[in-house]
Amino acid sequence: MIVRRLATADFEPTWRAMQTFTAQRTADTADEIWLCQHPPVFTQGLAGKPEHLLRDIGIPVVKIDRGGQITYHGPGQLVAYLLLDLKRRKLGVKALVQRIEAALIALLGEYGIAAERRAGAPGVYVDGAKIAALGLKIKNGCSYHGLSLNVAMDLAPFSAINPCGYESLAVTQLSELCGPISVGDIDRVGDRLVAQLERTL
Numbered sequence: 001m002i003v004r005r006l007a008t009a010d011f012e013p014t015w016r017a018m019q020t021f022t023a024q025r026t027a028d029t030a031d032e033i034w035l036c037q038h039p040p041v042f043t044q045g046l047a048g049k050p051e052h053l054l055r056d057i058g059i060p061v062v063k064i065d066r067g068g069q070i071t072y073h074g075p076g077q078l079v080a081y082l083l084l085d086l087k088r089r090k091l092g093v094k095a096l097v098q099r100i101e102a103a104l105i106a107l108l109g110e111y112g113i114a115a116e117r118r119a120g121a122p123g124v125y126v127d128g129a130k131i132a133a134l135g136l137k138i139k140n141g142c143s144y145h146g147l148s149l150n151v152a153m154d155l156a157p158f159s160a161i162n163p164c165g166y167e168s169l170a171v172t173q174l175s176e177l178c179g180p181i182s183v184g185d186i187d188r189v190g191d192r193l194v195a196q197l198e199r200t201l
Contacts, residue, residue, distance in 0.1 A: 001201075003194055005187075006036035011043065011073060014081070015064055018144040021083055025142060031089075033146075033197060034081040035190045038073040042161060045069055045135055052162040059157055066135035066145040068122075069165030076153030076173075078190055080146050080197065087141035089201065096201075097122055097134060100147055103196035104132045107149075110192060111178045123164065129172035133164055150174065151189055152181040 006014065014036065021032070042053065042061045045068035052070045053061060061070075073079060086096060101117050104124040108115040108131070115124045115131065124132040132149045150173035163169045174189065175181045181189070 001198060002030050002032045004032060004034045005190070006034055008075065009036040009038065011038045011041045012062060014038075015062075015145075018081055018083060019065075022139055022142050022144050025083075025085070027085075027088070029085070031085055032083040033194055034083070035194070036079050036081075037075055037077060037186070038079060040072075040074040040157060042070055042072055042157075043135075047165075049165070052165050053160065054162065055160050057157060057160045059160070064145075066137045068133075068135045070161050071133050071135070071148065071164055072157045072161060073148060074153050074157060076151055076175075076186065078149045078151050078186060078193065080149075080190070080193060082136075082143055082146040082197070082201075084143045084201070085141065086138065086143055091201075093136070093138060096136070096143065099200040100134055100197070103193065103200040104147065104149065106200070107189075107193050107196045108174075111174065113174075113177050121164070121166065126172055126177060129170035130163060131172050131174070131177075149189070149193065151186050 040059045044063045045066045048069045105115045122134045135145050152175035158171045
């Protein structure tokens with residue numbers, strides 16, 4: 001699996017690049033993971049309802065082609081885009097989601113954090129607060145979009161939305177659970193995340 005570290009990348013060009021990559025890939029195209037952070041942006045999935053944006057706080061809203069409702073991306077949040085050939089890996093969507101969640105739970109376990117799934121609400125939670133979100137698009141048996149993990153970010157923009165469509169859903173992050181995290185530490189979290197994803201996928 002090829003890992004690309006995009007540093008801080010604007011959301012929309014990254015999304016368009018994922019679409020192009022997926023449209024052009026062949027049976028021999030290697031799977032890739034793209035790691036990045038985004039400038040502040042709300043993304044609204046295909047099922048997204050406008051009422052889940054509670055107020056305008058000056059952050060752009062981009063309507064996109066993944067599943068799910070509205071979420072927030074911003075600096076200090078680690079995003080991993082999973083460009084995978086699911087047919088080649090013999091993976092269905094449900095199994096893919098379960099394996100991504102398992103990788104995140106194992107990663108958080110490395111930091112001494114007990115995380116869990118929640119039935120009917122994809123993502124990973126710590127004491128009921130969401131720490132990681134999932135959103136995927138499957139086209140021609142291949143996936144794009146992926147996951148976001150709150151590491152060391154400003155969580156305030158989440159208060160302007162119903163995160164992933166859930167009213168009053170609490171959110172948390174790694175730095176609140178295990179102490180201060182530097183920019184370099186975020187890169188190390190990314191390396192550990194990739195190792196867990198490669199293990200589970």
